[in-house]
Each structure stands twice: as C-alpha cells, then as structure tokens.
Amino acid sequence: MQYPEPITQLIASYMKLPGIGQKSATRLAFYTLGMDEEDVTGFAQALIAAKRDLQFCSICGNITENDPCIICQDTSRDQTTVLVVEQSKDVMSMENTHEYHGLYHVLHGVLSPLNGQGPDDINITSLVTRLQDHSDISEVIVATNANSEGEATAMYLARLLKPAGIKVTRLAHGLAVGSDIDYADEMTLIKAVEGRTEL
Amino acid sequence: MQYPEPITQLIASYMKLPGIGQKSATRLAFYTLGMDEEDVTGFAQALIAAKRDLQFCSICGNITENDPCIICQDTSRDQTTVLVVEQSKDVMSMENTHEYHGLYHVLHGVLSPLNGQGPDDINITSLVTRLQDHSDISEVIVATNANSEGEATAMYLARLLKPAGIKVTRLAHGLAVGSDIDYADEMTLIKAVEGRTEL
Numbered sequence: 001m002q003y004p005e006p007i008t009q010l011i012a013s014y015m016k017l018p019g020i021g022q023k024s025a026t027r028l029a030f031y032t033l034g035m036d037e038e039d040v041t042g043f044a045q046a047l048i049a050a051k052r053d054l055q056f057c058s059i060c061g062n063i064t065e066n067d068p069c070i071i072c073q074d075t076s077r078d079q080t081t082v083l084v085v086e087q088s089k090d091v092m093s094m095e096n097t098h099e100y101h102g103l104y105h106v107l108h109g110v111l112s113p114l115n116g117q118g119p120d121d122i123n124i125t126s127l128v129t130r131l132q133d134h135s136d137i138s139e140v141i142v143a144t145n146a147n148s149e150g151e152a153t154a155m156y157l158a159r160l161l162k163p164a165g166i167k168v169t170r171l172a173h174g175l176a177v178g179s180d181i182d183y184a185d186e187m188t189l190i191k192a193v194e195g196r197t198e199l
Numbered sequence: 200m201q202y203p204e205p206i207t208q209l210i211a212s213y214m215k216l217p218g219i220g221q222k223s224a225t226r227l228a229f230y231t232l233g234m235d236e237e238d239v240t241g242f243a244q245a246l247i248a249a250k251r252d253l254q255f256c257s258i259c260g261n262i263t264e265n266d267p268c269i270i271c272q273d274t275s276r277d278q279t280t281v282l283v284v285e286q287s288k289d290v291m292s293m294e295n296t297h298e299y300h301g302l303y304h305v306l307h308g309v310l311s312p313l314n315g316q317g318p319d320d321i322n323i324t325s326l327v328t329r330l331q332d333h334s335d336i337s338e339v340i341v342a343t344n345a346n347s348e349g350e351a352t353a354m355y356l357a358r359l360l361k362p363a364g365i366k367v368t369r370l371a372h373g374l375a376v377g378s379d380i381d382y383a384d385e386m387t388l389i390k391a392v393e394g395r396t397e398l
Contacts, residue, residue, distance in 0.1 A: 003291060004264045006249040013242040018230050030288060031217050032246060033253060033262065040250045043212040044243035050205040050232060051239045063232065065203045089229060092202060 007033070059130065061106035061123045063088040071104060078102040079134070083141045084127065084157065086110055086150070090143065102141075105130070110149040111156055119156065127157075131166060139167040146173060206232070258329065260305035260322045262287040270303060277301040278333070282340040283326065283356065285309055285349070289342065302336075304329065309348040310355055318355065326356075330365060338366040345372060 002008060007029050014025035032040060056062070057069035064070070071077065071091075081102030085091055091104050109122040131137055142157050144150035158168040173191035175184055184192070201207060206228050213224035231239060255261070256268035263269070270276065270290075280301030284290055290303050308321040330336055341356050343349035357367040372390035374383055383391070 004253060004262065006245070006252045006264065007262065009241075009245040010249040013238070013245045016234065016238055016242070017227055026288065028216055029249065030262075030286070032249060035215065035250075037250060039212070039215055040246050042208075043215070044246040046205070046208040046212045047231060047239050047243040047246075050209040050228065051234075051236060053205045054203060054232060063203065063206065063229075065205065087229070089225060 056106075056108075060104050061108060061126065062091050062104055063106075079136050080138045081141065082127075082130070082137055082139070083143050085143050086145060086153075094143065103137075105140075107144070107153070110144055111153045112149050122153075124157070124160070128160070131161065131164065137166065139169060142168060142170045146171075255305075255307075259303045260307060260325065261290050261303055262305075278335050279337045280340065281326075281329070281336055281338070282342050284342050285344060285352075293342065301340075304339075306343070306352070309343055309352045311348050321352075323356070323359075327359070330360065330363065336365065338368060341367060341369045345370075 003011070010029040010032060011022070011025045014020055014028045015022065020028070032043075053065055054063055055065075055067055057064045057067055057072055059068045059072040062069050062071065078101050082105050083094060083100060083102055084105045084107060085094070086107055086109065088106055091106060094100050094104070105123070105127050107122045107124065107127075109117055111117060111119065111122070127140075131140070140157065140161055142154040144153045154170050158170075161168050172195055173188065174195055175181065175188065175192050181189070202210070209228040209231060210221070210224045213219055213227045214221065219227070231242075252264055253262055254264075254266055256263045256266055256271055258267045258271040261268050261270065277300050281304050282293060282299060282301055283304045283306060284293070285306055285308065287305055290305060293299050293303070304322070304326050306321045306323065306326075308316055310316060310318060310321070326339075330339070339356065339360055341353040343352045353369050357369075360367050371394055372387065373394055374380065374387065374391050380388070
C-alpha cells in the first residue's frame with residue numbers, strides 16, 4: 001500500500017534535502033499536514049522567492065538580491081583587502097564579528113581532488129580578474145576552513161597570487177577562545193605553539 | 200548584518216519544522232539555493248498540494264485524498280475488526296505486513312495527562328459513535344505504541360468499550376523477531392515470559 005499521492009510527492013521533495021532520509025522525510029511530511037495553512041503557504045512562497053530573487057554578486061560571488069551586493073557597493077569599506085571564503089555563510093560569520101571592514105570573495109567550494117573539484121570548478125578565475133582590474137587591492141586574506149582541503153586551497157591561491165606582488169595571508173590557527181588545552185587536538189596545539197605571540 | 204530577506208524568510212520557514220534549529224535551517228536554505236529550479240518549484244507545489252488535497256477520512260480519521268478513504272470504502276475487507284492506531288503512519292506500517300485485512304481507526308494522539316491531552320483531545324468519540332452505528336464490529340485491536348501513554352490509552356479504551364460487549368485486544372509484547380535476549384530490556388523479558396505460547 002502506498003501513501004496518497006500528495007504525501008508521497010512531499011516525502012520525495014523532503015528527501016532531496018541533505019541529511020534527510022525516508023524516515024525523517026515521512027515525519028516532516030506528516031508534520032507539515034498538521035501545520036497552519038498560512039505557515040505552509042509561506043514556506044512554499046519562501047522557497048520560490050529564494051530561488052527567484054537571489055543571485056550571486058557578479059563581483060564577489062556572495063549571495064545577494066541586487067547585483068552588485070551591498071558590500072561591493074559600499075565605498076566606505078577598505079578597498080585594499082579581499083577576504084576569500086568558501087561559502088556565502090562564511091561572509092555572514094565574518095561580518096558578525098564587526099571587526100573586518102574590507103571586501104570579500106566567495107569561492108563556492110574548495111579544491112578537492114578526491115571529489116574531482118579543481119581550480120576551474122570554483123570561483124578563482126573571477127578573483128584573478130578582479131585583482132588584475134583593481135590595482136588598489138594589496139592583500140588577500142584566505143579564510144578557507146581549517147581542514148586539509150581548505151589548506152590546499154590556501155596554498156594554491158598563495159602560489160597563484162604572490163608572483164603578482166599581492167600579499168597573501170591566512171587566518172591564524174590556534175586554541176579557540178574559551179577552550180581547554182586538555183581538549184585541544186595535537187595538531188591544533190602544534191599550530192598554537194608555532195604561532196605563539198609575544199606578550 | 201542580516202542575510203538578504205528571501206533567505207531569512209526561507210530559514211524562518213525551515214525552522215518551523217520539528218528538530219530543525221537555526222544552524223540546520225541555514226544549511227538547508229543555502230542548499231535550496233543550489234538546487235535545480237524544477238526541484239524547488241516541485242517542493243513548493245508539493246507543500247501546497249499536500250495541504251490542499253489531503254483530508255482526514257470522516258469514518259476512520261486516516262489521511263486520504265477522497266472521503267471516505269479507500270480502506271473504509273473497500274467492502275472486501277473484514278468489517279468486524281477495527282485496529283486502533285495513534286497515527287496515520289501506523290496504518291501504513293500495518294498495511295505493509297499484508298496480514299491484517301480489517302478496518303482501522305486513527306486516534307491522532309494518545310492520552311497524555313502530563314501534556315494535558317485527555318480523551319476529548321483525541322479521536323475517541325468518533326470511534327464510540329462508529330461502534331454504535333455498526334453493530335457488526337465485534338473486536339477492537341488496540342495498536343497504540345508500547346510505552347506508558349500507549350498502555351494508558353489501551354486501558355482506557357478497554358474500560359470504555361468492554362461494557363458494550365465488544366472484545367478489546369492489545370498487540371502482544373515480547374522479543375522483537377531477530378533480537379538477542381541479551382539485549383532485551385527487563386520489562387520486555389517479563390512481558391515475553393508472561394505471554395509465552397505453547398509449542
């Protein structure tokens with residue numbers, strides 16, 4: 001016996017989301033049936049609107065409603081520094097620190113030879129073009145994740161950009177603020193010692 | 200800084216689903232942006248359709264496109280037995296065994312005094328009316344979950360229906376097929392011994 005068609009369809013749609021299998025999708029679909037009509041309609045509209053109204057900024061690749069995005073349009077920001085991140089979400093994390101006032105560049109991925117993802121598959125070409133066109137950019141801060149793929153991407157960018165006379169830096173590795181040395185893994189401790197600062 | 204409005208809306212919608220917090224909702228929203236246009240539109244339509252086209256069967260309370268549902272309409276099924284379950288999903292589980300051929304009744308909940316859920320909050324009145332109107336129903340099998348709330352609901356139904364001369368039974372407790380005695384909890388073992396069958 002099958003569920004009625006509308007619920008089978010909804011289960012199939014939920015299953016297209018990452019980390020949601022048959023059981024979770026079924027649970028979500030039944031939960032949806034019990035939601036307010038208004039919330040469900042709102043959800044459907046939000047899906048359509050997000051797909052229709054959002055685009056990638058033609059300069060930095062960040063997700064935006066208007067092209068170029070508000071960060072690229074903001075002339076009060078430091079135009080000499082570009083912080084390179086993997087995803088649009090990372091821009092938000094950096095912005096929430098309220099301490100970085102330069103520009104961004106979103107790669108939409110990392111170099112990952114194991115997954116067949118090379119330099120041409122991520123947003124690197126547009127970064128190079130951008131640096132060539134705007135000679136006032138003097139520093140590129142690579143803020144990819146602190147794992148092997150993020151490291152490889154950082155190394156690749158450094159080799160690519162340094163010959164053009166651009167300073168390429170990487171976010172510091174070390175202990176997370178508030179963390180215990182006890183719980184830190186060995187690699188982090190080694191990096192923390194290597195990157196020690198004078199008091 | 201805030202995400203663009205369309206994505207904030209989508210995150211808020213995802214957060215209305217059970218077990219999905221801010222982080223997961225953000226991850227799902229960004230994933231949605233990367234999905235095929237077609238899949239996203241399909242998802243939105245599935246949400247609307249599920250809410251619009253599905254209803255509860257006026258006889259058994261099961262989820263259905265047409266009222267009464269196909270099980271209630273099927274005169275070839277055993278009209279003397281009604282199996283009472285907590286949720287529409289449970290009907291599907293029973294149907295998938297292909298061994299039960301009677302009718303169903305979906306409570307849409309269980310008695311749960313701690314959550315303030317009494318007999319009037321679940322689909323019990325319609326069960327009583329149904330039994331009064333159809334004198335050919337001779338047995339009610341209570342298939343609520345094997346936890347304290349499910350047990351309490353079963354006991355309540357037994358007390359309510361027995362005086363009317365209806366046989367009220369409960370699914371057997373015991374070892375799950377394929378399970379190890381080693382891993383069975385004590386309560387299950389006690390029930391398995393109590394309910395032992397002669398070979």
